[in-house]
Amino acid sequence: MIAALRKELLLQWRTRAQAIAVFVFGATSLLLFSFAIGPNASALRQHAAGFLWLALLLSSTLTLAESFHAEMEHRALEGLLLLPTSPRAIYYGKAIANWLQLALLGIALVPITVVLYDAATPRLGSLILIILLGTAGISAPGTLYSAMTSQTTRGKQMLLPLLLFPLIVPVLLAAARATSLLILGDPMEQTASWLRLLAAFDAIYWSLCGLLFDRVVEE
Amino acid sequence: MTPNHRFPRAPYALLALGVILLLLGSYLGLFVAPPEHFMGDVQRIMYVHVPTAWNALLAMTFALVCAIAFLFRGDFRWDARMEAAIEVGVLLAFLLCCQGAIWAKPTWGVWWDWDPRLTTTAVLLFAFIGILALRRFVDDPVRRATWSAVATIIAYADVPIVYYSVTWWNSLHQLQSSPATVSKSFHLPLRMNAFAILFLMTGFIMLRARLASLRLEHELAPPPHELDAVGELA
């Protein structure tokens, strides 16, 4: 699994231009969302967390789809599966790499949100924890689904969001809510229960998707 | 794998029985049962809403059972049943959302309220529509069956999580308003409609699964030993 992860990180480093493009896409979405609200400082602050997570979610489909592009170009994934490594290690290597990339993207989008929406928070540590838990929830099912959709001959771009978005409604809800509480204040100490929900989602899907990956890539 | 080519009597009998029961139950619910004293006549939608909800969940659960059975057994009959159960489940979930919106408008003054049950149904509806879309886009029957079974398991596991997340979101916002439980005197039309929809659902699933089997039979070539040939020993 370490070897699989090393390969993923190396691939991501070689194609870092794409990661930057995805970041620009996310930042542009944040800008567009702010236009939807208009110049109303308190309304912008109110919606900042939700828009941050929407931007992250939309960008994530690009990252996830891209992560299987290199695998399918010359069927390198099949080449890996035919080595005596377990498919599960390949899945977790990929899912962790996607997770790290999405978490970095999320952290990179925070300053943009702060500037555009006037949504600063002193509790940076908690914010990073929410981003880590939330992007983990996107990455686990997202990696599995993009393994599927990258193998289809038609409708690749459409299928991934169609399958993924309904599934990660709880992640979006919990992460946006928790982030919002950080920005707007949390008088009733509710952040922890949202974090628990995220952690539960992560635990379920990181184990379930690892079990099912083998069936998705076999022919 | 080889579906029966005779005229399927059982599903049509179930459908007829379902229609008759639904008419009877709805008549009882609309004209015989007394109006509920808090919500009045609006409450009568419960006689079809609640049975639809039970059966929608039942259809989705059956799809999950089919998905697991297919992954372990590899028998395409389970794939056909799963496709049928998902399609009928999607239809029921769609009806459920419509009924929920119709109920919400006079009760809460809005078409859509963040009722955990209603929202969960909507999420489930979109998740399963996604799976039906996946099935349209994959031509190879083996991959189509395997992938939609995997997606069904993943989507089903989401149901309780969505439910809890929406419940929490709501309880932190406003007081939870949920449809009142139906009192004893209303049980007969409720039960009749529940069985009516169950029969209709079963009939439709049987017919749809038969159709799916016939299509699979067309897509998959018959085994080579039926074509001819004994393997030559080298």
Added chain:
Amino acid sequence: MESAAIEVRGLSRRYGRRWALANVTLRAERGEVVMIAGRNGSGKSTLLRVLATAIRPDAGSAAVLGYDVVRERESVRRATALLSHYSYLYEALSARENLSLIGGAIDEALARVGLAERANDAVSTFSAGMRKRLSFARVLLQRPDVALLDEPYGALDPEGFALVDEVVAELRTRGATVVIATHQIERVAAYSDRVFTLDGGRLRA
């Protein structure tokens, strides 16, 4: 009794309505070089891909060194190496990085296929023939007991042809079984121990 290198019984695999392999039965002993001949679309690649566990059979059975390709997939994967018509390479990685996914004596393997000087160049700069050589290095690094070579001579120059001949000879002296699916019938027939011909997914006697 020691199990055969390859033991295939009634093997069938379909793609939709077409049977790419229909009821194929064959056997090869350990240490042999086996040639699979046949026209395009006759089922050669499908047979090799089933033996390498890249695809599952729909009917019948296949075993490599006595390991069943469905039930003992891990053992089969350990024993075999497939040279496919897919290169299995990552464009963005260098030759060395691509091979490091397998591990072993990478420099030696690169030198063996004549790519030592381009070891650190990205595969995206490689020609078709160089990619083929690199795929060969992948196979060598896996140190297979059963090497499955699909069109090993494709895209190669005359030097490359000689290289393939040498590598097959090396594998044989190492005691490995080599299965070659090819259109270079005369060239391979000169050194192979056994020939099977596929026609429309069936074995021709």
